[in-house]
Amino acid sequence: MKKILLMSVILGITISCSSVDQGNNRGLGRQIDSSDLSGSGRDSDRDSDKVVKKRVKEIAYDSLKDYYSDWKMYGIDDNVITKNNNGILLKETLWPLDKDDLQKITENKEGDPLLVLSSHCYLRDFATASQMLLKYNRQYRKNPAFWNIMGNCYYLGGHLLKAKLYYNKALELDENYPSAISNLGVLYMREGRDQKALTAWLKVYKTTSFSLTPLANLARIYLKYAYIDKAEKLLESLIERAPEDVALKNDLATAYLMGGNIDKAYRLYKSIPLSKLKQRNIGVNYLLTLKLAGKQNEALALLENMAPFDEGNSSADKRFRDYYYKVEKFVKQ
């Protein structure tokens, strides 16, 4: 009898063991991997009661289609397109658009999610942007543009480190992704690490032939550090592609000024709308150009109509103000 009992016990435990072994793996929970992610695929509502039963389909990244387009469907005026170098720059950045245009884009529910997301970021609507992040992160998980845009969002919100992390996330997917590298350059500039910014933009310059933004930034850093020839070369090529771009015009005019080509500078400044020239950050070098070009009166007239100082970056402010006052003094001489 005892033997029978004992055998039963052994069997019993064996049975139990096998079940338990299975249970061990399950009872403590599973190891998960990213394939477990079924995707939210739902609204930005964080309510967990809404359950997703189907996996959200991941959208594969197509580098050949990595640009903004179809502006008409967003109600963006042709003028906007035209003035923004016929939309060339707009293919890669929403930076030139004003608030109204950005708002129009966000109102289009059928729009390209990346475009809409980016618009919210530029509008500083970070709450909506966060929700979109939750909503679309799984679809665009493998899309460096998505992460790069999120990086931009954080940059615009002042969270530089977070921005860097997202840019790096984009680079994990594509180590040569120009947008992320370019934006890292921007970020380095903000950190005061201009050398690293230069390195980043040079990298983009070497690897990407057609992106405007990094070239513009590169030109700017050259301008900042008086590499006028390089700056001029870049800016002239950029102006060809975007002849109406005010920022580029300003930059090139400044380059001409700094290179001693006062006449060229003057002509170029003249093509910039006066309203822009009244902004001190653009107008200051125009004043100097006018003065050096012997157009003192024009300079003085402009001086009187200058807009107030733009309360922006405080560290640059003092330096800029010192410079502005120096120019002002020189103009008045």
Next chain:
Amino acid sequence: MKKIVIIAIFLFLLLPPTSITTWAKEGTNLDNLDVGAADASLSERRKQILKINDEELKETNRLSKQLRHNDPNLLLRIAELFLEKARLMQEEENEQYLKINPSARVKVDKKKLHENSMHFFKEAQKTGEYILKKHPNFDKRGEVYYILAFNAKEFGDMPSSKKFFQLAAKHAPPNSGVSNRANLALAEMLISEEKYQDALQIYQRELRDEKDKWWTKDAYNYAWACYRVNRHDQSIELFRKIYDLSKKGQHVDMSSATLNVLALVYADAGRIEEGFRFYESQNHGMFKYLLRMSRQLQEKGEHTKAERILEAGIKIAKTPQDEKSFLIPYLDISGKYDNFEKHLMTALKLKKMQEAQGDSFFDSDEKQKIVSSIQKMSSVLQKQLVDRTYEEVGDIKEQKGKMVSVYLDLLAYFQNKDSEEISLVKGENYYLLGKYWAALEAYVQCSGPALKKGPDNKFLKLCSDGILSVLDNKKFDINAFVDGDTLNNDPAKRSLLLTAYQRYLLYLKHKSNPALELKIYQRLFSLYYKEGKIKECEEILNRVRSAHPKEIKIQESMAGLILDFFKKNKDQQNLERFARRIESGEVLVAAEYRKKVSEYLLAMKFKSVEESSIKGDKNSAINGYIDIFEDKQSSSMAKRNAAYNITLLYYEIGNMDKTYWWGEKAISMMESSEIVQFEPTWILITTEMFHLGFQLYSANLAEKLLDKLCIGGSTKTKIFYKNGIVMLLAENKLEEAIKLFQLGRTQQKCKIPEESIREMAIEINKSYLLTSSSGARYESFERFLRIIDNGQYLPTLLKSYGVLRNAYIRAGRHELANDIANNKILKYYQNAKKSKVNLDLDDLEEVADIRCDDLAKFAAELRKLELRFPEADYNRLLQQKLQMISELTKRAMVVFEVGSGIGSVRAYIEIIRAYDELATEIETFNPGDRAPEYVKNFKEAMISLAAPLRQKASEYRQEATSIIKKNSILSINNGYFLLPDQFKRSVIPQYFGFDTIDAVILMDRKGGE
């Protein structure tokens, strides 16, 4: 025999006085004969008869006296009278006796009672003997012999009586009354001697005259004799005639006696129905006669006849009452000569009767008779079995054994209780027969009542031992029962076994035999288990636990079986309940087994919830897990696993808030080893949190995880360490990041690689460098630097010190600034140079900055020194300044050696300015009030003196320009070298395009052409 004597006396008493022959005894002092007084108590008739008798006796005696007693006839008459008187007196005495209270009769001296009558019997005797002696040839000696015969009979001297009757018959004249009477008396005596054939011969010869009053009496004996020689028909005929004549009233009434015996004759003749009809016709129940006869026959030892009568009675009994009156004596009689079968059948019949008629059918006496009879027979049988009387005859033995059981059952039945003694005997009986199941049943039956009576009941031990002896008997097929299917079809046997075990256990309660008790528990458990009675199995386990707490192995095996049962039957509810009992320690098992059960329980709990999850119903799964978590019954393991799974589910559906909430909970509850086990998952979760913008969640979880991972010996602690710090920095939680940094740095168990610590130190450093300045911030920064500065160079460390140095300078704390410059920045630089370690560019800038500051100071000193006349002073000062500019140049070289582009540019500006300024000072120096020629020569000389300085300045300018372009140095002073000279006289244009946020062009997409 007694009865016949009584009948004879009775008959004698009925004899009319006139038929009595009297005689007188020779030698009898007849004169002394008490012919006297009549007793006052005598009945009137008797008195009268006695009076007459006395008178005649007196007279006859007188006459005989006169003849000197020589007349035998007179003497004969005297004897007759004496005899008659004796009879009458005896009759009276008997009546007196019968009037006495039966209980007092015992004390009566019968001798004294019959003293009077006996006296006259003796007188009659004496007289008769006198006659025979005196007159041996008396022609009526036949009558004398008759009297003597009668007296002898009275005295109880039967041989003498017989002799005298024979003499009376011999000597009486043939065909005389005396002869006839004597012969009939002889015949009667022969009947009492059971010499029936002899008696018949006499009756056939002598019994003729039916008209004779006494014919019925004599014919009665004749009829009896016929019966005894099996002339049943003749006997019946005679008895019927006797009865009829008796009823007519002219004969001696033998009707009653006839009725008594006729039933027997009818029964024996097999004419019972006829007999029954006869009796019925006479309004007499035949049954009582049959019963009476059977009793009488039994007393005589004629059991067969008695039996037959009873059988006849049974056959014709019309009512149960009648039937039982025969059955009970029949039971008794059938038991004689060990006729077990007949006896048993009768007993069973009696039982059936009671069953049909009710318990009160038999009165107590009847029951007692039945019980006694059964007891007796069963004892005999048992003895036979015990004595192995039929050992060699298996069939018979078996049969006997069965009979004993039936007897015992009957006994128990009639005793109206399950007598334990009876059951015990049955058990013993069956055991002897090897009928173990039956034995077991009997022992179990015995044990029940015995238990009720208490532990000291003598039968309890016997019955219980009986149970155990069966169970332990190797021949008992219990094992076959347990293993095979034998008893699957025999629920009664199964039930019996269970009861047997239970009873035995109850018995053991009062005995201290733990080993045996445990053995029985195990057997009982097996049985219950086979039955599928799991509740009972649990109860057994409880008892084992209570009584034998140290027998863990056994408890464990039982527990295992119970668990298996629930599992096989998919009884989830009970499975969980029981497993919880094990888990809680309520059921004792080995620690390892308990652990397995806990794990299994956990697995089961989770299984159903998992199923929901697998089906995709994550909501149900979450709710299921929450239920497990909130269930008070859930163990801590279940709770933490539930928490973990909830975390996963919320993660999967993308709810990071709840993922975090539950994640925290799960982490706090999980063991370190578990955290380590599920590291990849945690990495995924924290990473995803970061991706989805929940960096703070990610950081907090990473921090919590790190603590446990360190304990758990994880190899991936650095991931959590770094991620946690980076996330905290991203959230601007600098202090918390430092705390975490310190944790990894100081806790050896975390095994954070040095490299990771360095990396994080740099990251935190960078954060400090990026954050806005404030006094508190700088203090915090300094504290941090003290932490990470271990004497070994760290990239950006010098930059950090540079920031701090500048902050001190701005705050006017030059001594602190100098301290940092000398004891930190320059010291690290010197050490790096010696050990040929490459410093970070930013760090080199700090070193260069310090050097440039020195340079600027020195240049300022150079500037301060103004040339003046007189010439001696001028020459001296000029000399000094030239020396200083040389020194300045050397110091500039030192700056160049640092390797910082920005520093170098600044140094170049300083020395170029210095050279230019000195050259200008020399060239433009006005010697004052001096001759024009002097002045002209002086100026020419100074110009040529200054020329090399200008040249040098120009060379340095070109050199600087070349270096800047070659190395793409990004110095804010680049404009000094790279922009056209025309701006030197106005304002050097600057570019401020990056200095506002809006001016920065972010790139969203790759773009396209």
